[in-house]
Amino acid sequence: MRGPEFLDRYEGGRVLAGLLSRYEHQPDTLVLALPRGGVPVAYEVAKALGAPLDVFLVRKLGAPSHEELAMGAIASGGVRVINREVVEELGVTREQIDATAEREGRELRRREERYRDGRPPPDVRGHTVILVDDGLATGTTMRAAVAALRQQGPARIVVAVPVGAVESCEDLAAEADEVLCARGPEPFYAVGLWYRDFAQTSDEEVRELLSLASRQQAAGAEQPAT
Known part of the structure; x- marks a missing residue:
C-alpha cells in the first residue's frame, strides 16, 4: 500500500482548489463544508476561488x-x-x-x-454549491447532504473531496451534478489513511476558519492559512 496522498486537510484543499479553478470568482458560487473535517479543506477551496464559505450540517x-x-x-x-x-x-x-x-x-x-454565531444559513437557491468534505468512504453522509441540499433549490451541486473510494465517487455522480474526487486510491480502506496528519478538527478551529474566511471575503483579499 502506498503512503499518504496529502500532508493534512489544508494541503488536500489546495490540491482540490486547483481542480476547481473554473469556478474562480464566479458570483453565484458558494462553498459549503461538512463539519468538522471538511472545513479546513473547504477553507482552502473558498479562499482560492474567492467564494463565500459556510457549513452545511447533516x-x-x-x-x-x-x-x-x-x-x-x-x-x-x-x-x-x-x-x-x-x-x-x-x-x-x-x-x-x-x-x-x-x-x-x-x-x-x-x-x-x-x-x-447567530448568522442565518446561506440562501443557496439558484446558486452553484460546491459541497466539500475531507474524503468519501461509504459516502452515506454526503448522499444525505446532497439530497437535503437539493430541496433548497440550488442551480448546481458539485461534490468535491481530496480523496475518495472510487465506487463511492461513482455512485454519487448519479445524485450530484458533478463529483470531483482528486485522488481515488485502491484499495481505499479509510479516509484518514491518506493524510499524514488527520488529527480531529475542533469546534474552535471550525469557528476560526469560518470567521477568517468571512473577513477575507469582505475585504476581497487573500491571507495565508496558519
Whole structure:
C-alpha cells in the first residue's frame, strides 16, 4: 500500500482548489463544508476561488432499535429527508420519526449556533454549491447532504473531496451534478489513511476558519492559512 496522498486537510484543499479553478470568482458560487473535517479543506477551496464559505450540517436519523441504520437525515435550513424503504420495512411510525428528528434537530441547532454565531444559513437557491468534505468512504453522509441540499433549490451541486473510494465517487455522480474526487486510491480502506496528519478538527478551529474566511471575503483579499 502506498503512503499518504496529502500532508493534512489544508494541503488536500489546495490540491482540490486547483481542480476547481473554473469556478474562480464566479458570483453565484458558494462553498459549503461538512463539519468538522471538511472545513479546513473547504477553507482552502473558498479562499482560492474567492467564494463565500459556510457549513452545511447533516444529522442522521437512526431507526428505532437500529440506530446504525439511517431512516433519513435532517440538514441545515430545516430540511428533512426520509428513506421510505427503511421506514416501511421496519414499520416506523410518524411519531417515531418526529421524535428522532426533534432530538437530532436540537443537536444540529446547537452546532449551527456554535459555528455561525447567530448568522442565518446561506440562501443557496439558484446558486452553484460546491459541497466539500475531507474524503468519501461509504459516502452515506454526503448522499444525505446532497439530497437535503437539493430541496433548497440550488442551480448546481458539485461534490468535491481530496480523496475518495472510487465506487463511492461513482455512485454519487448519479445524485450530484458533478463529483470531483482528486485522488481515488485502491484499495481505499479509510479516509484518514491518506493524510499524514488527520488529527480531529475542533469546534474552535471550525469557528476560526469560518470567521477568517468571512473577513477575507469582505475585504476581497487573500491571507495565508496558519
